[in-house]
Each structure stands twice: as C-alpha cells, then as structure tokens.
Amino acid sequence: MTNHIKPAILMLLFFTVLTGVVYPLAVTLCAQIVFPNQANGSLLGSNEQPLGSELIGQAFNRPEYFWGRPSATSPVPYNGGASGGSNQGPTNPALIDAVQARIKALRDADPSHSEAVPVDLVTASASGLDPHISPAAASYQIGRVAKARHMSPDSVDELVERYTEPRQWGVLGEPRVNVLKLNLALDQRYE
Amino acid sequence: MTANGLSQITLYFVVLLLLAKPLGVYMAAVYENRPLLLKRILGPLEAGFYRLSGVNPEQEMGWKSYAAALLWFNLFGGLAVFALQMLQAHLPLNSQQMANVTIDSAFNTAVSFATNTNWQGYGGETTMSYLTQMLGLSVQNFVSAATGMAVLVAMIRGFQRAHADGIGNFWADLTRGTLYILLPLSLVLALVLTGQGVVQTFKPYQTIPLVEQVSTATETATQTLAVGPAASQIAIKQLGTNGGGFFNANSAHPFENPTPLSNFLEMLAILLIPAALCHTFGTMVGDPRQGWAILSAMTLVLVSLLFVTVGYEQGGNPALTALGVEQSVSVDQSGGNMEGKETRFGIVNSAIWATATTAASNGSVNSMHDSYTPLGGMIPMWLIQLGEVIFGGVGSGLYGMLIFVLIAVFVAGLMIGRTPEYLGKKIEAFEIKMAAIVILIPAFFILGGTSLAIMVEAGKSAVANPGAHGFSEILYAFSSAAGNNGSAFAGLSANSPFYNTALGITMLVGRYGIMIPVLAIAGSLAAKKTVPTTVGTLSTHTPLFVMLLIGTVVLVGALTFVPALALGPVVEHLVMNRAH
Numbered sequence: 001m002t003n004h005i006k007p008a009i010l011m012l013l014f015f016t017v018l019t020g021v022v023y024p025l026a027v028t029l030c031a032q033i034v035f036p037n038q039a040n041g042s043l044l045g046s047n048e049q050p051l052g053s054e055l056i057g058q059a060f061n062r063p064e065y066f067w068g069r070p071s072a073t074s075p076v077p078y079n080g081g082a083s084g085g086s087n088q089g090p091t092n093p094a095l096i097d098a099v100q101a102r103i104k105a106l107r108d109a110d111p112s113h114s115e116a117v118p119v120d121l122v123t124a125s126a127s128g129l130d131p132h133i134s135p136a137a138a139s140y141q142i143g144r145v146a147k148a149r150h151m152s153p154d155s156v157d158e159l160v161e162r163y164t165e166p167r168q169w170g171v172l173g174e175p176r177v178n179v180l181k182l183n184l185a186l187d188q189r190y191e
Numbered sequence: 192m193t194a195n196g197l198s199q200i201t202l203y204f205v206v207l208l209l210l211a212k213p214l215g216v217y218m219a220a221v222y223e224n225r226p227l228l229l230k231r232i233l234g235p236l237e238a239g240f241y242r243l244s245g246v247n248p249e250q251e252m253g254w255k256s257y258a259a260a261l262l263w264f265n266l267f268g269g270l271a272v273f274a275l276q277m278l279q280a281h282l283p284l285n286s287q288q289m290a291n292v293t294i295d296s297a298f299n300t301a302v303s304f305a306t307n308t309n310w311q312g313y314g315g316e317t318t319m320s321y322l323t324q325m326l327g328l329s330v331q332n333f334v335s336a337a338t339g340m341a342v343l344v345a346m347i348r349g350f351q352r353a354h355a356d357g358i359g360n361f362w363a364d365l366t367r368g369t370l371y372i373l374l375p376l377s378l379v380l381a382l383v384l385t386g387q388g389v390v391q392t393f394k395p396y397q398t399i400p401l402v403e404q405v406s407t408a409t410e411t412a413t414q415t416l417a418v419g420p421a422a423s424q425i426a427i428k429q430l431g432t433n434g435g436g437f438f439n440a441n442s443a444h445p446f447e448n449p450t451p452l453s454n455f456l457e458m459l460a461i462l463l464i465p466a467a468l469c470h471t472f473g474t475m476v477g478d479p480r481q482g483w484a485i486l487s488a489m490t491l492v493l494v495s496l497l498f499v500t501v502g503y504e505q506g507g508n509p510a511l512t513a514l515g516v517e518q519s520v521s522v523d524q525s526g527g528n529m530e531g532k533e534t535r536f537g538i539v540n541s542a543i544w545a546t547a548t549t550a551a552s553n554g555s556v557n558s559m560h561d562s563y564t565p566l567g568g569m570i571p572m573w574l575i576q577l578g579e580v581i582f583g584g585v586g587s588g589l590y591g592m593l594i595f596v597l598i599a600v601f602v603a604g605l606m607i608g609r610t611p612e613y614l615g616k617k618i619e620a621f622e623i624k625m626a627a628i629v630i631l632i633p634a635f636f637i638l639g640g641t642s643l644a645i646m647v648e649a650g651k652s653a654v655a656n657p658g659a660h661g662f663s664e665i666l667y668a669f670s671s672a673a674g675n676n677g678s679a680f681a682g683l684s685a686n687s688p689f690y691n692t693a694l695g696i697t698m699l700v701g702r703y704g705i706m707i708p709v710l711a712i713a714g715s716l717a718a719k720k721t722v723p724t725t726v727g728t729l730s731t732h733t734p735l736f737v738m739l740l741i742g743t744v745v746l747v748g749a750l751t752f753v754p755a756l757a758l759g760p761v762v763e764h765l766v767m768n769r770a771h
Contacts, residue, residue: 001259007362008263010244012271012334015369018236019427020330023374027423028393031385039391041418041446043399050399053416055388055445060403069534081396081415082317083440085531085559087682089660090508091767095530095562100514116517119507123530126443126541126558132534134524136517171198173451174525174537183402 044181044190051189052180056080057131060183063109064148066133066141068179069120070102073128086124099123110144132176135164149186159185192501193520196539200501203455203543204494207462208486214463215470215482221371222344222364223475233370240366248366251357254714257345258707260361261338265703268334269305272327273297276319285320286395292318299691304331306702307339307584309428309435309554309677310694312686316417316438321393328435329424333377336431336464337368339586342706342713343468344368346590347475349716350614358713372464373431380460381426388449391422421447429460432584434554434677442544442557443533451535454557458544461553465489465582468589476614480732485592488740492581493550496570501542503567504528509767528567531559542567549574552584554677561656561664561680565767568680569760572667575674577748578633584675587702590709592744594626596731597712599743601626603729603736612728615721622715625708632704633673634751636697640669641755649689655682659766663759672697 031039045051052058057068059078071077072086088095102122107113118136138160146153163182167173184190220227230237241248252260276292279285292300296312303310304327313319319328341364348358385391401412421437425447428435442448448457466486473482505527507518520526525537532541541558548555549571560568574581580591597611597618604611604618611618644650644665654661664680671678672694679685685694730736 001256004256004260004263007244007246008260008267011240011246011264011362011365012267012330014240014243015334016271016326016330019333019369019374020326023378024325024329024420024423027378027381027385027426028391028420030382031391031422034382035385038388039385039422040394041390041392041397041416042388042449043397050397052399052402052414053445055449056414056416057445058401058403058414062403065403078414081417082314083417083438083444084314085440085443085562085681087559087561087655087680088530089561089656089663089682089763090510090528090530090564091658091660091763091770092656096510096514099511099516103514103516116515118524119511119516119518119526120524120529120534122511122516123528123532126531126533126556127438127440127445129440129445130533130535131445134534136521136523139523167195168451171195171202172455173535173540175523176534180402187402189402 044184051184054178054181055131056129058180060179063144065183065186066138066145066179067121068133069125069130070098070122071128072124078129080129083127083129085126085128113140113143115140131178131180133179135175135177138164138177138182145186192505196501199539200497200543203458204490207459207466208490210459210463211466211486212470214467216474218372218467218471219474221367222471224367227371229371229375237366237370241362244362246362248360248363250360252360253356254345254358254710257358257361258710261341261706262703264365265305265335265338268331269301272304272331273301275323275327276300279320279323282320282322284322284393287320289318289320295688295691296686299695302695302698303677304328304433304435305335306675306698307335307431307433307552307587308672308675308698308702309433310672310679310698311435311677312691314439315436316419321419324424324437325420329427332424332427332431332433332435333369333373334365336373336427336433336585337365339584340368340372340468341365341586342709343586343590346593346709346713347472349713350476350616352717353719353721355717358710358717373427376430377423377426380430380456381422383456384425384453385422387453388446389422389425389453390418390446391420392418393420394418418446425457426460428555429457429553430464432461432465432551432553434548436555442555443559448557451540454536454540454544458547461547461551461555462582464585465551465588468586472589478732481614484732484737485589485596485740488737489581489592491737492741492744493546496574497543497546500546500567500570501539503564504538504542506564508564510770528562528564531562533557545571546574548678549676550581551588552579552674552676554671556678559681560667560678561682565760565764568663569756571678572663572670572760573748573752573756575670575676576637576752577744578630579674579676580744587675587705591629591705594629594709595744596740597622597626598630599736599740600729600731602743603739607729609727612722613731615724616716616719617722622712625712628708629705630747633701636673636700637666637669638755640673640693640697641666644669644693647689649687653684653687653690655684659759659762663763666755666759668694669697673701675701
C-alpha cells in the first residue's frame with residue numbers, strides 16, 4: 001500500500017504544473033490577445049481614465065441618476081472588492097424593514113409617484129454588484145430623473161429605450177437596462 | 192410560467208441531452224484506451240507522466256490497491272492546498288497582500304477541494320492569493336473530478352469483467368480523465384467565457400473613481416474592482432462539479448458569469464459530464480439502453496422538482512406584496528422573489544441553476560439560495576439529501592445512482608422471489624451491506640451533525656436568520672457537506688472553528704466513506720462469474736424499472752429527511768402564508 005506514495009507525490013506535482021500553471025497561463029495568453037478588454041474587466045472609457053466597468057454596478061443615490069439594485073456588500077454598497085448578497089430569508093423581519101425603507105426612499109424622492117414598486121428595485125441582488133435593473137424598474141424612475149434634470153420625460157424615455165438590452169439571441173436571460181451606461185449617457189460622458 | 196420561461200427550460204434540457212450522447216461515447220473510448228485524435232497529440236505527455244512517476248498503466252489493481260492509490264493521492268493533494276493557504280503571504284502572485292489563512296479555515300478548504308465539495312467558508316476575492324487559487328484550488332478542481340470519474344469507471348469494470356482480480360489502474364484512469372476529458376473541455380469553455388466578459392488577468396485589483404461623487408467626502412469616492420485569473424478556474428469548477436467560486440458571490444458575480452449566454456454555458460457545464468457518463472456506462476457495459484434508463488430517471492426527477500422551484504420563486508414573497516411591491520411577471524420584469532437574484536438571470540435561470548447545481552454535486556450558485564422562498568429553497572436542499580444521485584458529481588453521481596439501482600433490483604428480487612441480478616451479476620449479501628453503508632453514512636452525518644450544531648452555542652450563534660429559517664441554514668450546511676455539494680444557505684457564519692471542523696469531517700466521510708464501499712463492490716462484482724440472461728431476469732432498461740428506481744431514490748430520501756424538513760422549510764412556509 002505504501003508503494004503508491006511515490007507515484008502519488010510525483011503525479012500531483014505533474015498535474016500541478018499542467019493544470020495549475022500551464023493551463024491558466026495558456027488561457028490568460030489567449031484571452032489577453034483575443035479578448036483584451038473583456039479579460040481585463042470590460043472597462044468603459046479610456047485605460048488611463050476608466051469610467052467604471054460595464055459589468056459592475058455603482059451606487060447611485062441622487063435623484064438625477066437612475067438607481068440600481070440595492071446592494072448588500074459591506075462596508076459600502078457596490079463594493080467591487082467583496083461581493084455578496086444579503087442572505088436574508090423571506091420571513092426575516094430585517095428584510096421586510098429594509099424593503100420598507102427602500103420604498104420610502106423612492107417615494108420621498110418622487111412624492112407624486114405612488115404606484116407599486118418593481119420588485120428588483122427594492123430587493124438586494126445576489127452579487128451586490130448587479131449592473132442591471134429591469135425595464136420596469138427603469139420606467140418607474142423616468143419621472144424623477146426627468147424632473148431633476150429639467151428634461152422632458154420623453155427624451156429620458158428615449159435614452160432608457162436605447163440602453164435596454166433584449167434577451168440574448170431573443171431567448172436567453174431577461175431584458176435589462178445597464179444603469180451605469182444609462183447614467184453616463186445622461187451626463188453625456190458615454191455614447 | 193411564461194412561454195419564454197418554458198422555452199429556456201426546454202432549450203437547456205434539449206441541448207444537454209443532445210451533447211451527452213457523443214461525449215459519453217467519447218469518454219468510454221478514453222477509459223478503454225482506444226485510439227483517439229487527442230491521444231496522438233497528448234499521448235507522449237501521458238506516457239511521460241507514467242514513466243517519470245514509475246507507473247505501469249497496464250498493471251491491474253485490486254480494489255484495495257486502487258483505493259489506497261486514490262487515498263494517498265487525495266491526501267497529498269489536500270496537504271498541498273493546506274500548505275499553500277498557510278504560507279501564501281510569503282509566496283509570489285499575491286498582489287493584494289492576502290494574509291495567511293487561519294488553520295481551521297485552511298483545513299476546511301483543503302478538505303473541501305480535495306473531496307470535490309468546494310464548500311467555501313471564505314470569500315475568494317478577500318482571502319485567497321492568485322497563487323493559491325491556481326496552484327491549489329484549480330488543480331484540485333481537475334484531479335478531484337478525475338478521481339470521482341475514476342471510481343465510477345472502476346465500478347463499471349466490475350460489471351464488465353468476470354473472475355477478475357483487478358478493476359483497472361488508478362493512475363491511468365486519473366491521467367486519462369484529466370488529459371483527454373477535463374482539460375480540453377475546460378480550455379474551450381474558459382476561452383468562450385472570457386469572450387463574454389469573464390476576467391482572466393494577473394493584474395492587481397483596480398481602483399476607479401465613482402461616477403456619482405459623494406459631496407460630503409473630502410477625497411474621491413472610489414470603487415475597487417477585484418479581478419484575477421478567473422475564467423480558467425470557472426470553466427473547470429463548472430465542468431468538474433466542483434463549484435468553488437473565484438469570487439465570494441460565485442457565479443452571481445458579473446465577472447464570473449456576465450451574460451445570459453455565459454450563464455447558459457455554465458449551467459450546461461454543470462450537468463454535461465454527469466449526464467454523458469450515463470452513456471459512457473451504457474457503452475462500456477455493452478447495452479446503451481441501461482445508460483438511457485438511468486439518464487431518464489435522473490432527468491424526470493430533476494425536471495419535476497425544477498418546476499416546483501420555478502413556481503414558488505415566481506410566486507414571490509407575500510410580505511412584500513403587502514408593502515406595495517410589484518412582483519408579477521410582465522414583459523418588463525421577471526418579477527417574483529428577486530431578493531438574492533440577478534436581473535440578467537431573473538427567476539427562471541436562477542431556478543434552473545439552483546436545481547441543477549444541487550442535483551449535481553456542483554454547488555456553484557448564480558443566486559443566493561438562503562433568500563429563496565421556503566419551499567423554493569427546500570427543493571435544492573432535498574436534491575442534495577437524495578444522495579447527490581440525480582446526475583450528481585462527475586463519477587460520484589452515477590456510482591451513487593448505481594448503488595440505488597442495486598437496492599431497487601434487490602427490492603424487486605424480494606418481491607418476485609428471485610435472486611437479484613444486475614447486468615449479469617448476482618447481487619448478494621456483501622453488495623447490499625456495502626450499499627446500505629453508502630446510503631446510511633450521509634443520512635447519519637446530515638441529521639447527526641445538524642442535531643449537534645443546534646445543541647451547542649457555537650452552532651446556534653452562527654445563524655443569520657431567525658426562527659425556522661435559521662434551522663434550515665444549519666440543515667443545509669450539513670447536507671451540502673455530506674453530499675459533497677458545496678452550496679450553502681450562506682447567511683450561516685460558517686467560517687468558525689466549530690463549523691470548519693465539523694463540516695470538514697463531514698465532507699471527508701461523505702466522500703471516502705462512500706468511495707471505499709463502492710470500490711469494494713466493484714472488486715466483489717469483478718470477481719463473480721457472469722450469469723446468462725433468462726426470461727425470468729428482471730429487465731433494467733424498461734420504463735417500469737425507471738419508475739422503480741425513481742421510487743427507491745425518492746422514498747429513501749423522503750423517509751429519511753421529511754421530519755427534518757418539516758421543522759425548517761415547511762414551518763417557515765406555513766408562517767409566511769399565515770401572516771398574510
């Protein structure tokens with residue numbers, strides 16, 4: 001039975017070199033040549049002055065910006081260095097309180113608006129970094145953003161339409177709006 | 192259920208079943224050492240591995256020798272992961288200056304990755320250096336998966352052979368599974384994933400000024416973006432039913448799973464090899480119908496349970512409706528219970544993933560199971576408790592299912608009054624004793640571990656959610672460890688000496704406490720003669736047998752775990768609905 005010790009150690013060594021060094025280096029090399037932007041985090045803007053990652057949401061709280069999903073990362077929301085969800089169960093009073101506070105914040109920012117709030121706008125995402133909201137959650141905020149920016153709701157609506165991504169290949173996933181891109185477009189920093 | 196939801200589910204299973212057959216036949220060729228195109232390219236490398244390790248790949252091993260080789264190899268693999276974590280602060284490729292991991296967490300993680308569990312008490316981007324992720328975790332992702340597949344192939348040889356002493360050569364099975372199956376598939380998947388936006392870089396984390404500057408702050412408000420060589424690790428963690436995320440949020444993290452297409456491919460990778468192995472089995476025993484029968488049983492159970500989870504998650508949380516939240520599905524939103532789910536995946540893709548990852552012992556997540564509705568989240572937990580045999584881990588799922596096949600054949604044999612046989616092998620007392628051990632071990636550790644945890648303060652104080660849900664968190668943790676799944680009701684603060692140790696031991700027993708009896712069965716079957724099929728032989732490829740097999744799995748799973756599930760998810764479901 002001890003005759004297996006030597007091959008066990010040597011095999012582990014060879015597999016470590018092959019799958020732990022050669023394989024990730026080969027993937028990195030190919031990825032950096034073929035997909036350099038994606039492999040480095042899909043940054044928007046120039047390399048010297050990046051505006052953020054297309055894939056990672058940022059926190060927005062002011063009325064003139066579209067707000068993203070609530071984020072449960074700590075110590076600050078949308079902490080790109082420590083992802084995670086709230087892990088609150090459906091009957092947890094803390095969840096109910098949090099949702100209530102989020103609804104109140106939305107209503108306070110736009111008192112004229114009293115319709116039911118789209119669920120993704122008041123529930124924390126799984127990663128805490130969700131870059132998207134549903135088209136329903138975007139429409140819900142058009143009035144507030146338009147008022148704060150002194151724009152016509154129609155022109156804001158037009159921008160929302162432009163940044164709404166359909167299901168991939170018409171089938172996969174869900175329709176969604178990239179919040180960071182939309183807000184950058186509102187600031188005319190991104191086309 | 193919307194028409195689109197139904198088409199996404201249908202598309203998933205159709206593509207899965209279409210790919211399973213060719214891959215399964217290919218894998219049979221790999222393990223039977225038949226000539227292959229890849230072998231011409233990588234053959235010299237394979238031969239080099241054997242020569243340098245002093246191994247003769249033609250040398251047959253008895254089951255005890257096979258088990259010993261496997262255990263030594265896994266022991267050293269675990270020790271390497273442990274050492275890397277304990278020393279990472281002093282090693283290169285640590286751009287974020289990660290500290291050395293604590294001893295209990297390092298033990299837990301080493302066991303977790305060597306046993307193909309990939310339970311994670313730590314957060315990837317805040318704990319592990321790039322070096323530890325690559326040299327430790329990635330390597331075990333490959334070889335622990337190849338180990339599970341090797342044990343399955345050894346068991347299949349037990350059915351193939353007669354009057355034989357050996358069940359194959361562990362080193363040859365390990366090497367071939369890695370070189371010709373896992374490595375090429377991972378390479379292709381990793382590159383496609385980077386194209387979708389999964390990161391693959393050795394650069395340090397990048398800090399970027401935020402678009403919305405907070406007015407009260409004196410300095411620029413910034414966001415740090417954690418990156419790393421993720422795609423290479425994610426490809427194998429999906430394909431090898433490992434499941435350990437590069438980042439804490441696992442495949443919910445946009446850098447780990449950025450688009451609906453990357454999500455589709457990663458979900459496909461969860462079940463691909465487990466499904467294909469059914470065809471490998473059918474091919475190797477010379478009767479493809481036997482593989483189809485098992486694959487049908489697995490698919491039927493998974494699809495039925497998937498619809499339960501989709502239904503409850505789409506139904507949403509009644510407490511939120513009462514607050515004025517719109518949870519109904521429309522063209523503009525997926526609606527439903529979106530706490531802990533990502534917008535791009537919505538309800539349907541979160542539910543497919545949650546059930547697939549727990550049916551297989553993958554354990555990666557694209558949504559937070561802890562935030563599921565009580566019954567929507569009970570299904571993933573129960574899929575683990577069924578013994579990780581509905582697809583299950585690569586190799587381990589099918590050898591677990593074959594144990595249930597033996598039990599089903601045995602029960603049928605009792606009913607019709609004949610000596611049970613399967614594939615020409617008489618199933619006798621020794622096999623049934625070993626099968627009983629395989630079924631009892633996880634049940635004992637899940638229920639025993641949960642009982643222990645709720646009796647001690649260190650166990651109870653770790654729960655994040657009050658009431659019945661807190662109990663569910665503990666029950667899920669021990670189920671996940673014993674089933675070598677690795678997913679969690681992640682609110683549980685499991686990175687403590689108590690849980691790291693208790694779950695570490697549970698993972699070890701849940702892996703090797705099953706592999707060893709399975710190898711013993713393989714050895715016993717290989718030594719037996721093959722009896723000819725007669726008119727009185729129970730056919731094991733018919734719809735009737737598929738139903739008998741499903742009945743056996745579901746009945747054992749229900750009788751063992753319904754009482755515990757009643758205390759957790761069922762109570763919470765009643766509480767949730769009574770209040771509204």
